[in-house]
Amino acid sequence: MYKLLAKLNKLILPNYTKEQLDLAKATKFQKAIIAWKYFVTSRALS
Template identity: 60%
Template sequence: MKKTFFKFLSKVNKLILPSYTKQKLDLSKASKLQMAIFGWKVFVTKNTLN
């Protein structure tokens, strides 16, 4: 159940949230909002793979 939820959430993130790796964003110059989005995507990805 948990894994399917995170897989769904991952697909929603991919559709809605921007991809900073494709934009080649420098994380040292990222705003707090960009860092929060990046952290959220990492959290969801980590839980999808577990």
């Protein structure tokens, strides 16, 4: 299930690494997206 979510995240959600987003200047919404992607990716790998 998490592997499917990880693939959907990659397709739908923005990639802040390519945009070189500074975490200190990120909004709460951007931080929530980063946290969600981290949560799903960590579960998909285990």
